[in-house]
Amino acid sequence: MDAVRDRYPEHFRRFGPQRLPMIVVASAMLALLLYGMEVLGFFDGKLLSGMGRLVEIAGLMMPPDPGSWAHARAYGMALIETVAIALLGTLSAAILALPVGLLAARNVTAQRIVRFLARRSLDTIRSVDILIWALIWINVVGLGPFAGALAIMTSDIGSFGKLFSEAIEAADRKPVEGIASAGGSHFMGIRFGILPEVFPVLASQVLYYFESNTRSATIIGIVGAGGIGLHLAEAIRTLELQQTSFIILMILVTVAAIDLVSSQLRFAMIGRRAGPGK
């Protein structure tokens, strides 16, 4: 062992010069973490008492119970509304995002300035959170599920536009060239050369987003844009904890069911190998 140690001293040093940058970065990150926890109030003793209360709250949430039959019915209706919001927002976003995605794709739009503008506006739309869109639409069409559907639509146009344009750019060039060589116009090249090829990919992305939008739709109710979120926020704020856990359970079951259905549909469409967002 000592002979090996003598021959390769660099492998036996605990903190060689090679590891120095790693150590500096790690300790800087740790220092920032501790500083952040200090600033955000982790060390005021609130953490421990809060943990105690959290355990208490978790105990009070058991067993899940809607309280009364009327409550359960109202939650069920709100959940259907939530799914409706997600479906409507996702589908209308997909329809509106297709032309924008074409404008932002390199192999469709030759003008660099159009492409640049399309991409920047998509980026801006995506950077604004769905809850902020919900608040803006509430100002336009009033409180209610309609504002929620519009918020999901707006925020998804940003995501779909980007994903669609990437899928379109990844499409094979040969069908388009074939159509061009047969005398087809640019529009025909898009319609018969690109769209048939990318459609399954786009549809699978839409299905994938439908599931994640159901999750988003459960929270936009917190700001008043319809769906189950309103009931959930109310139940939490009035400390009806058994109802809270009942609603959360309902959401989990619904999301799981939609996940199952949408992934079955996706696999049927594109085969088992392709994952989400690829």
Added chain:
Amino acid sequence: MAAYDASVRSRRWHTLLMVACVAAAMLLASISAEVSPVKFLENIHRFPSYIIRLFYLENGQPVWTDFGEWFWGLGRWLRLLSETLLMAYVGTLLGALAASCLAFLGAANVAPARWVRLVVRRFCELCRTVPELVFALLFVIAFGLGPMAGVLAVAIHTLGALGKLFAEVVENIDMKPVEGVSSTGAAWHVAMRFGALPQVMSNFVSYALLRFEINVRGAAVMGFVGAGGIGQDLIEAIRKFYYSDVSAILVMILLTVAVIDSLTSLLRHRLIGLEGKN
């Protein structure tokens, strides 16, 4: 030719049937989501006018004529913005550290026991499926109003999302180094540290950086439910119709998100480059 016509006709029928199904689903959803085209058309002009109104000051001048007036609360907003960033940082790091421990327990190839793996998987699923804001609402009750509730909500959600991704990374490693370390009689945690961790480290960091981008956006709306950060001022400005404040805060959030996105993507590309060199 007749066979060709028949096949085209059957495909047409399929497409038509699918379109009809989607249209029916959208119709049902619009009834449930209280969509009214009349209300939409009556109010749609308010959307652009609301957006334009955001860029006018109280005195009727466009915002860019008087930057001092537009960003009157710059000091306060910068402080809240840095609090938001700190929340995202602490939440991401705590969540990622916990997730990187859980990942080894939840990966099919290295998990110490089957039941451990199942428990870890279900736990991550629960953390991921319940929306961040719902956790924030619950934590606000337990820990009081303030950024700590937001940080913990971000951390829990990050734990769920990264736990799944990290476990998948661990499942894809080369098992030979792990077997080599185990064959020397090393304990499980030593085998993980020297056999598995070096293989997954760069992927872990890359996923954690991606998550950080998402969490900056998430932390920005935590204030909507009183869980700290810039969201508190934003929702107040939107609800009280302080138009120019809304645009000022939104511009600041968008700029911050853009800067963070480009910084993390720079870091991730350098990380991938480092991996290629070794």
